[in-house]
Amino acid sequence: MTETKRIKAYGDALDDGAVQLSFTLPVDAGPLARAAALNLAVQMGLEHAEIAYMTPVSQGFSFFVVYGRCRHSVDLSRLQVAEAGLEEMDFFEINDYIKEHIGRKINVVAACTGTDAHTVGIDAIINMKGYKGEYGLERYPWINAWNMGSQVPNAALVAEAVRRKADAILVSQVVTQRDIHIPNLTELVEMLEAEGIRHKVVLVAGGPRISHQLAVELGYDAGFGPGTTPRQVASFIVREMVQRKLGN
Amino acid sequence: MKELLDRAVQYKSIAVVGLAKNTGKTVTVNCLLDGLSNRGLTVGLTSTGRDGEKADVLTDLPKPPVVLPRGAVVATAGGCLGQGTARLEILASLDISNPLGEIVLARVREPGTAEISGPERTRDVQAAIDALLDWSDLVLIDGALDRIAASAPAVTEAAILATGAVLSYDLERVVESTVFSARKLLLPASVRLTPQGAGLLAAGRSGVQSRDGTVKPLPMATLIDGPVELLDYLDAQWSCLLVGGALTNELARLLAAAAQRIPGLEVVVRDGTRIFADIRQWQELERNGVSVTAAAPINLLGVSVNPVGKHGRRIPGAALVEAIAKMLPGVLVVDPLA
């Protein structure tokens, strides 16, 4: 039996449950809007709820910051968390690892797919200059990296991956309005299955609202969220390749 | 449900795949588990991805749990054992893993709920089915999300398609997308395809077949993005295209535009799961006289319907069942909870 470890939100004192919440209501700022915001906070279960801030944001809309106490707690010992970020290696260790365990350069094809036009995230991982003081995958002597840019149709990404004999496919999804990323991401998995190459590649998704758990649920090998650095991704790819014996 | 069970018992492996999340796949699987074990069969179960967990990772909405009858056998990641009320006895461990751990085979000692997290990749799903069949009479595969690859004839003998109000509250639209998806799965077998052509397709390669049945493999690594050089290999003589991979909008567009020059153009895919062209591109192919067929047809046992949408709102279940059934003669359409 694992020991339970319950925690609550922290404000000034342990277990006070203090939380801060912000939201917008489609009603002009004023006494009515304030009452509506408070009522909503109470319905959410906040105790001692108070409106700390109210401001008009445009005609017919008002923005609120609410303080309150949340009586709920979480038991850390009962949580199951899926994480891709095993042990990270650094630039030199990764190149050595490829040289030693795979013995040839590995091929990585990357794109931001569908209608999504955000390139900065995938560039951070792939481009030479990299991100947060780390080199991107293009700079790795033992990695051939191709960055196809944004708004790449899934079919074009798969075609490129087949032609480049990709060992890993990296997909970025930044726009998640109306869950548009979900069918786009599953379509890619299904196309790779249809082409008979899903089991031959390491398939990775990333973006500010992508979690490892979500990616795995969608049929990816890993998912990377905000603040990801190139070597976290490279470490995962090479370890997965070796574990699944994809290097030959 | 009785009729669906009558059909189900004739197969060794059945994939339950959906048009989307929350189309009632798990409910359908539960009804099958219950009904088949009541008929004295030992049922095996696995899923592509996670199933039966308490809340949906996307929406956090509560999900129905998988309910396992006594004696059933499951293939699931070790990390999921002990997440439900069913008591499981581990039989063997497979040489496959998913991100939640190594996949093990376990038998249900005490019936109850469980979380099933099976292999992610179709290649591994095949291996899990083979292993499950050593311990059971019939294997069910619960497909994740809108992924249908597990219903390919190379993987499972038969399929059930789940659909419902989660697609739209507009009945017409649910019917339209369900019928289109079902028709793709029901793609007829090609009558022209030669054994040599079938062999090429089974290996996942593409080629062209001539009127006299000669088969020539294509040098392109893939046709998925509709490469224009493909047209150099097609004419009135070589009018049968064998597509070893996906038939996408890109490829369909290229073929529809070139169809005039290639009388009698037939496109043979491996099976209905390889079609990614949308309704519009599909109709465009039809309008241009291109026929699309499959090397291996899918045994679609039936369509299951969930009339309840995302926020608990319903569309009329009986009307939905009737409308789909009318468009798909010969296909059994059921609302398992009706």
Ligand code: B12
């Ligand atoms: C810059 C920007 C733009 C630029 C993009 C320019 C370009 N070339 O990329 C422009 C102006 C074009 C733009 C357009 C739009 N944008 Co914009 N944009 C942003 C902004 C301000 C910054 C994004 C960014 O560059 N982040 C920096 C990078 C480094 O972070 P990142 O993307 O999270 O990437 C990291 C990780 O997530 C991860 N990662 C990302 N991808 C991958 C992939 C893999 C494989 C891996 C391993 C890791 C990984 O690693 C990266 C490094 O750590 C954000 C708001 C914000 N502050 O975040 C909005 C934002 C993303 N945009 C948004 C929207 C809505 C749009 C538009 C739809 C607006 C409109 N109505 O037209 C259009 C989109 C058009 C389209 N078709 O996609 C919304 C998205 C909302 C949502 N949840 O869907 C945001 C959040 C703004 C907002 N709050 O509304 N946008």
